Amino acid sequence: MEVKETTDQFYQEEEKQYSYLNLGPTHPATHGIFQNVLKMDGEVIIDATPTIGYIHRAFEKLAERRPFYQITPITDRLNYCSAPINNIGWHMTVEKLLKVEIPKRVQYLRVIIMELARITDHLICNAVIGVDTGALTGFVYMFQQRELVYEIYEEICGARLTSNVGRIGGFERDFSAKAWEKIDRFLKEFPVVLKEFESLLKRNRIFIDRTVGVGGITAEKALNYSFSGPNLRAAGVDYDVRVALPYSSYQDFDFIIPIGKNGDVYDRFMVRQEEMWQSLKIIRQAIDKLPEGPFHADVPDFYLPPKEEVYNNMEALIYHFKIVMGETDVPKGEVYHAVEGGNGELGFYLISDGGRTPFRLHFRRPCFIFYQAYPEMIKGSMLSDAILTMSSMNVIAGELDS
Amino acid sequence: MDVEQQDKILGVLGEKYGDQVLHAGMVYDFFTVTLKKDKIVEIIRELYHHPAMQFQYLTTLCGIHYPELEQIAIMYQLHNLHTNVRVRLKIYLPVASPTVPTLTPVFASANWMERETYDFYGVIFEGHPNLKRILNVDEMIIFPMRKEYPLEDQVRQDKNDSMFGR
Amino acid sequence: METGSRKVQIAEKPAGIEGAGFFATSLEKVVGLARKNSIWPLPFATSCCGIEFMATMGAHYDLARFGSERLSFSPRQADLLMVMGTIAKKMGPVLRQVYEQMAEPRWVLSVGACASSGGIFDTYSVLQGIDRIIPVDVYVPGCPPRPEQIIDGIIKIQHLVESESLRRRDSDEYKTMLNTYGIE
Numbered sequence: 001m002e003v004k005e006t007t008d009q010f011y012q013e014e015e016k017q018y019s020y021l022n023l024g025p026t027h028p029a030t031h032g033i034f035q036n037v038l039k040m041d042g043e044v045i046i047d048a049t050p051t052i053g054y055i056h057r058a059f060e061k062l063a064e065r066r067p068f069y070q071i072t073p074i075t076d077r078l079n080y081c082s083a084p085i086n087n088i089g090w091h092m093t094v095e096k097l098l099k100v101e102i103p104k105r106v107q108y109l110r111v112i113i114m115e116l117a118r119i120t121d122h123l124i125c126n127a128v129i130g131v132d133t134g135a136l137t138g139f140v141y142m143f144q145q146r147e148l149v150y151e152i153y154e155e156i157c158g159a160r161l162t163s164n165v166g167r168i169g170g171f172e173r174d175f176s177a178k179a180w181e182k183i184d185r186f187l188k189e190f191p192v193v194l195k196e197f198e199s200l201l202k203r204n205r206i207f208i209d210r211t212v213g214v215g216g217i218t219a220e221k222a223l224n225y226s227f228s229g230p231n232l233r234a235a236g237v238d239y240d241v242r243v244a245l246p247y248s249s250y251q252d253f254d255f256i257i258p259i260g261k262n263g264d265v266y267d268r269f270m271v272r273q274e275e276m277w278q279s280l281k282i283i284r285q286a287i288d289k290l291p292e293g294p295f296h297a298d299v300p301d302f303y304l305p306p307k308e309e310v311y312n313n314m315e316a317l318i319y320h321f322k323i324v325m326g327e328t329d330v331p332k333g334e335v336y337h338a339v340e341g342g343n344g345e346l347g348f349y350l351i352s353d354g355g356r357t358p359f360r361l362h363f364r365r366p367c368f369i370f371y372q373a374y375p376e377m378i379k380g381s382m383l384s385d386a387i388l389t390m391s392s393m394n395v396i397a398g399e400l401d402s
Numbered sequence: 403m404d405v406e407q408q409d410k411i412l413g414v415l416g417e418k419y420g421d422q423v424l425h426a427g428m429v430y431d432f433f434t435v436t437l438k439k440d441k442i443v444e445i446i447r448e449l450y451h452h453p454a455m456q457f458q459y460l461t462t463l464c465g466i467h468y469p470e471l472e473q474i475a476i477m478y479q480l481h482n483l484h485t486n487v488r489v490r491l492k493i494y495l496p497v498a499s500p501t502v503p504t505l506t507p508v509f510a511s512a513n514w515m516e517r518e519t520y521d522f523y524g525v526i527f528e529g530h531p532n533l534k535r536i537l538n539v540d541e542m543i544i545f546p547m548r549k550e551y552p553l554e555d556q557v558r559q560d561k562n563d564s565m566f567g568r
Numbered sequence: 569m570e571t572g573s574r575k576v577q578i579a580e581k582p583a584g585i586e587g588a589g590f591f592a593t594s595l596e597k598v599v600g601l602a603r604k605n606s607i608w609p610l611p612f613a614t615s616c617c618g619i620e621f622m623a624t625m626g627a628h629y630d631l632a633r634f635g636s637e638r639l640s641f642s643p644r645q646a647d648l649l650m651v652m653g654t655i656a657k658k659m660g661p662v663l664r665q666v667y668e669q670m671a672e673p674r675w676v677l678s679v680g681a682c683a684s685s686g687g688i689f690d691t692y693s694v695l696q697g698i699d700r701i702i703p704v705d706v707y708v709p710g711c712p713p714r715p716e717q718i719i720d721g722i723i724k725i726q727h728l729v730e731s732e733s734l735r736r737r738d739s740d741e742y743k744t745m746l747n748t749y750g751i752e
Binding site for chain 1 (some may be wrong): 436490511515518
Binding site for chain 1 (some may be wrong): 612614615617618619620622623626627628639641653654656658659662666688689691692693694710711716
């Protein structure tokens with residue numbers, strides 16, 4: 001009897017202290033929709049309960065219904081800020097299943113596109129970190145540079161954001177002269193603007209005060225939470241899929257992996273900045289060393305033949321029909337391929353049972369995995385630090401819920 | 403992965419858990435070991451702590467439904483970042499009562515991955531701190547990724563199924 | 569179109585009676601003109617279309633020149649609800665609540681294929697179009713629509729705003745239309 005009363009009173013006293021703040025699904029535009037209910041003692045956060053799934057579009061079930069080419073638009077919408085990386089990663093997974101040899105030129109062109117996509121992803125993240133600390137100008141500058149990259153994508157594949165780039169085996173067409181012109185213009189103009197943006201924030205007293213020591217995570221905890229990508233590298237672990245398990249000729253290029261020390265917001269910002277510089281270096285090396293050769297592999301079962309042949313050649317017509325209707329058979333197998341996405345190790349686990357659609361396709365989405373650590377990263381910090389931590393982790397809602 | 407490395411892993415597993423290994427081999431470029439479901443958490447803990455193994459990174463965890471076998475498989479992928487070795491473990495659970503102990507004491511990242519597998523397939527992870535639905539609506543009663551459930555929402559009115567070959 | 573010089577066009581004045589120091593026209597026209605050039609949008613950005621919206625707000629395709637300089641994230645102070653991106657069934661009640669909190673007159677712009685009709689996601693978890701739960705004024709198709717298309721949608725909203733009667737929101741027709749959605 002007495003025990004019950006004291007616990008009741010203790011419960012009432014404890015509940016009186018804390019307030020619950022709903023950092024609801026609708027944030028001011030930039031971050032994406034996920035909800036956090038924060039238990040707060042004044043301004044300090046005691047605990048957080050995240051809720052996700054507000055944009056669950058059932059990609060994995062949808063993929064079981066679609067032939068391989070129709071899955072590429074779905075992969076676009078995973079991390080939509082750097083869509084070409086997802087597309088090329090998916091095509092590489094299917095190429096692994098089919099055991100296709102990819103020509104060197106295709107691999108170098110893929111590297112150029114993937115590094116451009118990585119630059120655009122890090123651009124948005126760093127610009128948004130700036131916006132959340134109050135520096136709105138950087139955002140406008142960075143989006144202007146994104147327009148230049150959108151024009152490059154349009155020359156190559158026709159679309160701006162959700163690019164659906166390439167085919168299984170290579171590209172639809174070789175890069176036109178206009179595309180090279182635009183890439184050269186980007187490589188000339190972008191470093192100047194990047195340097196200007198960096199100088200706005202890198203040694204800015206207000207920015208450093210707001211970001212150093214905020215939202216940090218140790219390397220051991222980060223590994224236990226299966227972090228990958230810039231968030232893990234900011235904590236001090238140099239794991240990069242491009243170096244550990246090289247794909248698409250990344251071993252031919254000379255670049256460093258930047259790592260941080262404390263894993264806090266400032267380290268994440270600087271790691272992404274440095275990665276953008278390294279990506280520019282890789283693109284220049286790829287353009288200098290670009291070999292001649294075909295722009296696609298010889299895989300007639302999956303690569304749409306050019307239109308002149310379709311109209312004149314019976315065989316090409318049959319292949320075209322079979323590929324578009326998705327009637328090509330695939331070998332049975334179970335394959336996993338990972339690429340370094342903008343946020344970390346983006347993996348595709350494909351089980352094929354020989355039919356026209358996958359038996360099971362699972363996306364290893366880095367955002368979903370490292371967002372689990374968010375409540376632990378913000379315990380004991382203040383509300384504005386929590387907002388900053390969330391934006392510095394670069395959580396993209398499309399990748400969070402599949 | 404070369405044969406020496408594969409034998410090393412099988413040797414470590416054979417020390418205490420030899421009877422749990424059902425099948426092992428290279429599937430494309432990944433070393434896959436199929437195990438019985440009873441001691442999977444101890445096996446993973448052994449692979450975590452053993453000095454020659456040190457698989458201390460959980461890459462991913464997912465469920466797979468095999469309707470003909472009437473089983474749901476769980477696939478774990480572990481990675482040793484220092485020696486750059488990866489291994490895949492698969493266990494098979496009966497569809498009627500898919501239960502398996504949780505991996506959260508070993509890897510903190512298994513928390514949400516197991517919740518997602520529960521949400522999609524209905525696999526119960528014993529000992530999980532918070533086994534609730536994560537991506538779908540909380541009120542949902544079916545487990546949508548199982549093969550018997552359709553992809554489309556059956557109560558929508560505006561899409562004409564006969565025109566889309568469904 | 570004049571050849572040679574390009575005149576900057578300020579908003580045309582409506583038809584009315586002019587005299588020394590006064591200008592008389594109907595109230596509707598003046599209010600419509602003022603409203604259409606100062607719409608405050610509420611960007612309800614959920615996915616990829618949200619990134620194209622951010623590009624529309626950027627310096628290249630400037631949305632601010634149409635009067636939408638100030639984005640309002642509070643529904644109480646917004647005129648236009650721009651729904652950009654996929655709305656899942658879990659998100660439906662949230663969208664409905666945001667719509668109900670907006671004060672009259674309010675317009676809804678559905679940007680992208682997912683918001684208009686479910687888009688490429690014909691699945692069990694995606695709401696097949698936001699017009700299942702709230703009334704929509706203009707649909708902008710595309711996946712994602714180019715910024716020029718989004719601006720075209722805003723211009724169509726501007727036409728609606730300009731030509732709307734002042735009594736429309738109190739009329740029975742409007743109320744019955746809201747009742748079909750279950751909104752009082």
